[in-house]
Amino acid sequence: MPNIKELNDFTTQVRRDIIRMVHKVNSGHPGGSLGCAEFFVSLYQEILETKEGFDMDGIGEDLFFLSNGHISPVYYSVLARSGYFPVEELNTFRLLNTRLQGHPTTHEGLPGIRIASGSLGQGMSVAIGAAQAKKLNNDDHLIYSLHGDGELQEGQNWEAIMYASAKKVDNLISTVDLNQQQIDGSTDDVLPMGSLKAKFEAFGWIVIDIEKGNDIEAILKGMAEAKSLTGKGKPVCVLLHTVMGNGIDFMMHTHAWHGKAPNDEQLANGLAQNPETLGDY
Secondary structure (H helix, E strand, O other), rough: OHHHHHHHHHHHHHHHHHHHHHHHHOOOOHHHHHHHHHHHHHHHHHOOOOOOOOOOOOOOOOEEOOOOOOHHHHHHHHHHHHOHHHHHHHHHHOOOOOOOOOOOOOOOOOOOOOOOOOOOHHHHHHHHHHEEEHHHHHOOOEEEEEEOOHHHOOOOHHHHHHHHHHHHOEEEEEEEEEEEEEEEEEHHHOOOOOOOHHHHHOOOOOOEEOOOOOOOHHHHHHHHHHOOOOOOOOEEEEEEOOOOOOOOOOHOOOOOHHHOOOOHHHHHHHHHHHOOOOOOO
């Protein structure tokens, strides 16, 4: 059984990492990273079936693709603290000629990263291609992906979503970070998308909601349900209802911290709300 306290402690440390990384270089995207911290911890500590070591082929293991690559701080923190590369390397976030660029890249060979991402709208297509490759290789492992809700305003997503159901890509679980915020405001103010559940279902997907998207127990339960629905001829969409900036009170429920770094005082405030649990880098 998962140790929920340990997973929550892990998440607290990840929140510290996120705001420290972004503060150090006065650049980055803390809001969405904080909102997805519980999801990434659940994914890499409990959900993904992976093998020892890292290779780009990923044969014989589950694969994850991050489409909304601007939330790289949470990705890097969880990868490092899950053993993919040294935790101390988080100190190099967004510095020139390092492996931890603002958006994930592959040319420096950072373990855990299989695609360059952050050009929004492309990750769904990549995930579908990887899922089809699994089928061609007779590999019964799954493909997981994460997308921003604002990102779904990009048209390429909907071509891919239509393709996935038409081709019965049923080894794919695509999660949408449904925080209803994007860089310029709420998604409803920028470009309302209506019911994403109705849209995905109309495009032939199975859809489940995780209403408590910042609760690890709810995430584990919901993702287990999603996994149970794979292999039934349809791709699976998980609508993960999160709070942008979760865990730091002055960053929550607003788009203002989508791409803004905390100052010294704000950093101290955020760290005080999230006491050190695993050791800072």
